[in-house]
Amino acid sequence: MKTLKIIGAFASIIIFSQPVYAQQNEMNHDDHNHSEMNHDQMNHDDHDHPEMDKESTSNVSITTGGPTIVATVNGLVCDFCAQALKKVFQKEEAVKALTVDLDAGEVRIFLKEGQMLSNAVVAKLIRKSGYSLVETQREGGA
């Protein structure tokens, strides 16, 4: 019986290790040097940057001046919170991308050109995610 319990306990470790390993294989930027590279001249078509979503989308507003809403949100303490916001906001037609900064307690909502989200809608979506809006700031004509 005890052996069975131990096997049960470690089964989850084995299951868990597979997706983690898969994620590590998706992006191998630690084993080569980028210091001589010009990022703007690189070809990004043949590889993915799934974990670089935050950084890449943060630059969208800076480089294109796209409409962005910066929402200060209460209750953001973990990745599950961030995931909830992403899932809810990405269903909105007007939303191009979204990043979450847990340190600042901020959500940056990048809108598609010509689209808008009112403060009331932003507050509603944040509430729907399970959190509460403190304030919003708008950049790039959002």
Add this chain to the structure above:
Amino acid sequence: MAFRLVLILVIIVSLSGTVHARPVSYPGGWTFMQKSNGSYSSIHAHYSPTASDSIGMYIERNWQEDITFTGVQYNRLVKRWNGRKSQANFYVKAGVGQAQPFGKNGAQIAGFTELAMDWETRRWFTEYKIRATDYADNQSIHHSGRLGIAPYIGNYGDLHTWLMVQVENHPESNKPTTTTPLVRLFKGVQMLELGYTIEHEEWLANWIVRF
């Protein structure tokens, strides 16, 4: 002496009204939770139609009572307090189904209910829950609490690590109070917990993933 102080601190903090479980996801989200320790192994898969409710199936193999429970579980986030740098939750959970005593004929209607509370910041974590079960001829009430600290603060997408102590009380057990130091690893939509229950000399392994 130091161990006793830590234990007392855990109990005080836990009983002050904080517990963690996260049995509810975002609207439209699925969650798979697997738990295993010396007392039981369980699987709970649920769907959240809103950020306040989830419903799913729950299967538990109770090693202590030698019973298998299979049923439907409903979780309700009764109240959430969103602070600037903190979050607290109060949950009610209930399950109904059948309990099959191992080695005996005939399943019986069974169920459980649980109250759970948690409070956490990005550095500190506390939780408390009380659970009442009626599995066939076995009724019990048990309490558990946790205190955790994050040795470093990671941002979204980083690997988050928590060091925790879990204290459980099963009044009817021959070792009513148990202590389980554990490590929680949290990255993206996955969470893994590994621990060791000192009194029972049993391993704990919990895994949660969200879709």
